[in-house]
Amino acid sequence: MADKPTPAEDARRVLAQAQQITANIRQNEQAVLAMTDDELSAFKSDLEVAYATIEAALAQPRTLLAVRRPDNT
Numbered sequence: 001m002a003d004k005p006t007p008a009e010d011a012r013r014v015l016a017q018a019q020q021i022t023a024n025i026r027q028n029e030q031a032v033l034a035m036t037d038d039e040l041s042a043f044k045s046d047l048e049v050a051y052a053t054i055e056a057a058l059a060q061p062r063t064l065l066a067v068r069r070p071d072n073t
Contacts, residue, residue, distance in 0.1 A: 007061060
């Protein structure tokens, strides 16, 4: 059974994924620009859901860090 990743390892993995998503969007800029209004609306909605999900996932570690190091807010 594989070891469970540490919170720091998870954070680095998520950062790498976010960087890859950003790179993919930049590489496909023309495809995004060519989207119809409906496609753009769906794309925007998907990005908003992804952003909200990421924000929610970061809330607990952010709170734990604030409690542990209140001088670094």
